[in-house]
Amino acid sequence: MIIEDEKLSLLKEKLDLLEVLEKSKRKSMSWKEKLINFFSVNQELQKARSTYNDNLSFITAVKEERERTQLRTTQWNQYQQFRNDIQNLPRYTIWKNAVYAKKGRKCESCNKSGNLEVHHIRSLHSIVRAYQIGNIKETKMQVLLWDVNNGQILCKECHDRTNSSIYRV
Numbered sequence: 001m002i003i004e005d006e007k008l009s010l011l012k013e014k015l016d017l018l019e020v021l022e023k024s025k026r027k028s029m030s031w032k033e034k035l036i037n038f039f040s041v042n043q044e045l046q047k048a049r050s051t052y053n054d055n056l057s058f059i060t061a062v063k064e065e066r067e068r069t070q071l072r073t074t075q076w077n078q079y080q081q082f083r084n085d086i087q088n089l090p091r092y093t094i095w096k097n098a099v100y101a102k103k104g105r106k107c108e109s110c111n112k113s114g115n116l117e118v119h120h121i122r123s124l125h126s127i128v129r130a131y132q133i134g135n136i137k138e139t140k141m142q143v144l145l146w147d148v149n150n151g152q153i154l155c156k157e158c159h160d161r162t163n164s165s166i167y168r169v
């Protein structure tokens with residue numbers, strides 16, 4: 001960003017200089033000279049002006065995009081941290097075991113019995129968003145999170161193919 005800002009301030013300096021130069025020249029000119037000058041110096045001035053404006057809008061757009069990306073990264077990291085916190089709750093283990101007890105130790109999609117995971121049919125991400133769950137305390141009241149019927153046994157491969165897998169790291 002420093003480089004972009006420096007570039008911008010250099011362009012601005014050049015533009016200011018050209019403007020001052022143009023003004024001072026114009027003062028001592030006859031109208032004919034002014035007319036000729038308009039097409040010579042003024043061209044350079046216009047070019048500097050448009051270069052500056054182009055760079056200004058480009059650099060501003062880059063800065064804005066960078067801020068947006070950083071914001072998304074922060075939100076993403078916060079959500080992953082929150083997911084971890086939920087999964088570390090003793091209640092999460094209880095829920096998983098209850099789903100295994102009910103559905104058995106086999107992938108409900110492909111019947112494999114290795115590498116099993118418990119999948120939230122209505123995804124964790126969707127529940128957290130829909131019920132605006134903001135902290136661990138609030139997870140305790142969310143029945144859907146702990147509903148055995150909302151659990152499904154899937155092997156890792158099948159789990160990774162679910163739509164909600166994009167919300168997992």
Ligand SMILES: [Zn+2]
Pocket residue numbers: 107108109110111112154155156157158159
């Ligand atoms: Zn499977």
